[in-house]
Amino acid sequence: MSVIKSGYCKNVSSQDHSSKNKNIKSEDKLFLQKYIEMLKYEGRNIPKHVSEEHFQELFELPTKSMRIRFLNYLYERELAKRENKARKEEKKKLYKMQFEEKQNKMTKHIEYGLWKNSIFIKARKSDITAMHNNRLSNAMKFNQPLVIDLDFYDHMKRKEIYSLANQLKLCIVHNRLRLEPFNIMMCNVDFNCHKFQIFSNKIMPSVLQPHFPMIITSKSYLELFPKEKLIYLTPDARQEMETFNCDSVYIIGGILDEGRTSPLSLAKAKRENIKTEKFPLDKYHIFRRSKSLDINVVVDILSDIQKDGDWEKACENIPRRLLQTADKTPLHPNKMIRF
Incomplete structure (x- = not known):
């Protein structure tokens, strides 16, 4: 399969493959x-x-x-x-x-x-699994696509690969339980990459099976969708997301941003000339440290916004350990509050 990789990770990728070949x-x-x-x-x-x-x-x-x-x-x-x-x-x-x-x-x-x-009649586990997979199959045909960009393997260590895989597992599980799930697509996948083999074989082996209803491709989202419909969600963006656009295709960067100083997802979106947005989290909560959220939390927030359009309710998906806010009342954006 042909893999489209951006220019900023070609050098690292060649080093990764050369070190992989040495036994x-x-x-x-x-x-x-x-x-x-x-x-x-x-x-x-x-x-x-x-x-x-x-x-x-x-x-x-x-x-x-x-x-x-x-x-x-x-x-x-x-x-x-x-x-x-x-x-x-x-x-x-x-x-x-x-x-x-x-x-x-x-x-x-x-x-x-x-x-x-x-x-x-007893509903067995295999019957329930078949029902959930049928929802995902229908989502692949009729529901809104949601892209997860897996073009950042070369910037992550082994522990981060395991954490990313666990987040994607939760993302898939939560998504298939919804009545109207997203059509989740994993793009820019390097199937020959050593780190992806660790990711797929040891953490999520069933996802790569041909019967599993999810699209995993080495193609770029630029080949699959018009550029004017793409919106890259990154915490480093300037423009805040006000409402959920059902005609847009949202992209989530498959990378752990915690502890990183360089905005990799924002840099890639600018390089590809894609519109960027971020969640208006400052209007509802004060964070202890970084505003980077796990992928499964981002998908849960998008699902609630798509369903109700209520940001206050959607922000309840954020883990309380990340927040300094003592209650669930929304904060005024221009008002300083002491704790």
Whole structure:
């Protein structure tokens, strides 16, 4: 598939592909194994299993502190997986005990309700999933498109890739539960990129299946839609979004802006001569730090604005940890409030 990439990430992309082709040598891997054993004796948090891919990334890290932080990150992930597995096993045992208790109850009369005699057909999980996927299939034909630009892989680290994947999972789940979901499209996808393979295979494997009702393409949104209909949503834009335009195609940058000083999404929109807008968040809340929101939160706000047009209600989707505002009352834009 042909991939359209903007000029500011071509150099980084070539470095990423060149480093991907280099495999770790056996002596380097042996050195890292001895290094990990030494850290274990020092009492560091070290995972039990380190994959070949993690050995490669560990070898490419330049400093000792970065390697220790990366191993600690793998240890925390491994610990969370073990705890999650144990929690699932406990739930499974409890479910089995409750099922056996209800099966052993002998009743002489017809009883209606859950786990009893019922005149209704049980709605299985596969049926509910098919219903939600049918909504997404109809959205691909008739509903308003919403573009997520995945042209920023080269500017993100491994942890940020995992965070982005979790945000997109929540975005897809929330969208398919709505009565009128968006036609979500992922554009500028580099299917051969090493980071995208991590993103798709380990986090969202079902999305790339041919039966999943969502468009994922390597084409640019400039090839799919007229430029005059495109609006790039970025917190660094000057113009505020007043109302939801049903004829426009909104674009969300697939990048984690937290902790970044350079406005990458705004720079790309200006380079492509696309109109930019931002949410009028200052009229309703005071933020603690950055006004950059997760992708799933942005999609939830757009959905509420499309449905009701009420910004105060839509801003309730913002996590309270990001806000300094003590209540839900809208703030006057020109009035200073002390806390």
